[in-house]
Amino acid sequence: MHRKIQLLFAVLLIGGLMLGGCTPDQASVSSPTSPATQTTSPTTTPTTQTSSPQMNLPVLEGTATVVMTVNSSPITIEVDGKNAPVxxxxxxxxxxxxxxxxLVFHRVVRQPEPxxxxxxxxxxxxxxFPPQRLGTGGFIDPNTGSERFIPLEIKPxxxxxxxxxxxxxxxxxxTPPQLPHTRGAVAMAxxxxxxxxxxQFYFALADLPFLDGSYAVFGYVTDGMDVVDQIQQGDRIESAQVTQGAENLRGGQ
Known part of the structure; x- marks a missing residue:
């Protein structure tokens, strides 16, 4: 019975990660105490890739360091383009x-488990913008006027x-992924x-092996995880900057 409860809890949590690109009337946002709510599929259907995508998309050839400032404190992220280039x-x-x-952190789930x-x-x-509708948007590429989607990319x-x-x-x-959902992983919703x-992205607050193979991790917090642990729903990203490795980006702005 305990295992069944754990499995149900994992399914509900995973459902809450299914965000992005929904119509406003379809979307709903989980509160920190309600991880079960999820949004529906995008209104624009992305193209399915069956092999390595052609490079209309930016690609990171190597690694880069991003420093994100939240609540006046830095979070250092090592971004791994060797294993998740797109x-x-x-x-x-x-x-x-x-x-x-x-931008706001619109979803924070720490209870009943991180x-x-x-x-x-x-x-x-x-x-x-209405807070209850956050979690429904994505990046509109000014070059196309449409939302930019990227393929699910996970390296065994x-x-x-x-x-x-x-x-x-x-x-x-x-086979397990090269980039697993350990505490401090940064991945795409x-x-x-x-x-x-x-x-939309998320920080893993704990080891989350049940997400491995389903969501794309692309880096890890290497410093400032204590800052991540203190983020509350509604806190904003004050700034994000590439401090190293910008020269490894191909096809970006």
């Missing part, structure tokens, strides 16, 4: 564009290339569509 490239490009500056701190909805830059441990557009369960891969991540 996901890492997207994040670094958005940081370079200033997309994350001023889970995630999530933000990155560009709509949250507007202080008058020891593999030469990531798997694109499929969860490990769907692809029948039993998405809807039920695998290729629907855009700008």
């Amino acid at each position: 996901t890492a490239g997207n994040f670094v490009d958005l940081v370079q564009r200033g997309v994350y500056d001023g 889970f995630v701190v999530q933000g990155g909805d560009p709509q949250s830059k507007n202080p008058n 441990k020891g593999a030469a290339e990531p798997v694109y557009s499929q969860t490990f369960e769907k692809a029948r891969i039993s 998405r809807s039920q569509q695998p290729d629907s991540a855009s700008s």
Whole structure:
């Protein structure tokens, strides 16, 4: 019975990560005490990738360091383009564009167990935007006028290339990912569509192995995890800057 309860709790938590790109009337946002609520699929259906995507998207060839300031304190993130080049490239490009500056952490789940701190909805830059609708937006690329989606990208441990557009369960891969959901992992939120991540990301507040193979980790907090632990729902990202490795970005702004 205890195992069944744990499994149900994990399913509810995972459901809460399925965010991004929903119509306002479909969307709902979890409160810190209600991790079960989830949003629905994007209104724009992303294209499914079955192999390494062609580089219309930014790619990080190597690593980069991003320093995010929250509550006047720095959080240092090591972004891993060696193992998640498209996901890492997207994040670094958005940081370079200033997309994350001023955005809110709209979802914080610590009870009954530490889970995630999530933000990155560009709509949250507007202080008058209804809080209950946060978690529904993504980055609108000014070059296309449309929301930028990136493919689900997870590299099995020891593999030469990531798997694109499929969860490990769907692809029948039993190998653990190269970048697991350990405490301090930084990963992309998405809807039920695998290729629907855009700008929303989350910090893992604990080891979350039940997310491995389903959501794309692209880096880790290397300093300032104590700052992440203190983030409250509604706190804003004061700034985010690439302090090292910007030269490794290809195809960005």
